[in-house]
Amino acid sequence: MNWLLVVIGAAIGAPLRYLTDRAVQSRHQSVFPWGTFVVNVTGCLILGLLTGAAGVGAAGHQLQLLLGTGLCGALTTYSTFSYETLRLTETGAGLYAAANAVASVAAGLGAAFAGVSIAEALGA
DSSP: OHHHHHHHHHHHHHHHHHHHHHHHHTTOOSSSOHHHHHHHHHHHHHHHHHHHHHHTTSSOHHHIIIIIIIIIHHHOOHHHHHHHHHHHHHTTOHHHHHHHHHHHHHHHHHHHHHHHHHHHHHHO
């Protein structure tokens, strides 16, 4: 039955990724991949919150499967991040490529740490 939780989470996360990416990207007239950046950082925050909640006993295994593996696994996209960074480099936008790589990793880690801290503070 665990697989069903992952499937349900992914069935929500994948369209959410697509719709969020399109909505964010349509508001920016830039070659920078804002849509992917937003979904990846959001996924890191959700996973951090979930991890922190699990650490204080507020999130069980099934919620981790549904939200962590299913939703966040389908919402976030390392392959698209890599592809878009490569495309920026290939099209001569090396500064945007470097900014995307550095900002995505820094913001993702920051969001994950923030999520853990928030969940732990709320669960304490």
